[in-house]
Amino acid sequence: MFTKEEWKSNLVGCMEILLFMPVGVGRFKSSRSAAIKSFIVPIALLPILLTVMVAMSAGFSVGILLSLHMIRIVLAAVLFFAVVYFLSKQFERQEHFYKFVNVVNWSNIPGVLLTLPILGALVLGYDMTALESYAVFITIVGYIYSAFILTHCFRLPWEMGGFIAIVGLEIDQNLLDVTVYIRDLIAV
Helix, strand or coil: CCCHHHHHHHHHHHHHHHCCCCHHHHCCCCCHHHHHHCCHHHHHHHHHHHHHHHHCCCCCCHHHHHHHHHHHHHHHHHHHHHHHHHHHHHCCCHHHHHHHHHHHHHCHHHHHHHHHHHHHHHHHCCCHHHHHHHHHHHHHHHHHHHHHHHHHHHCCCHHHHHHHHHHHHHHHHHHHHHHHHHHHHHHC
């Protein structure tokens, strides 16, 4: 598990990244063990994310939605990390890959905090269509932070960090389109 110092350092790093402070990226460890251990964070936060995704797709079987979104999330993460590793190897920056994995996994905490208004609206019974624009906003902000993290983890020009983040966006959006298509196909 994480030590008290790791919790403190990584949470402070997350908050500094939210403020676009490059020093936030430097707070994370760049070791294989830290990167592997950091997967605990997104796994622990997965139920909250899946709850929001299922709520945004009301009217379909919860089991089907959970299965499809779980597969999509895992596949998107694997593809994104594979693309980032491939590109980091091309730029001879693969020594920073473990730090990147660590930072990205911990940055799920601020991402989930941004989804809390959607979860609150769900609990209070508000119309979810009113929050779709907020969901788009969260998505865009998430990719802006991804570009920032990529730029500062790998010490790349910001244009390249933005490009890699857009590749991640394309992976996720295409997999979301496939997920919605399969969901609609199964529901018929």
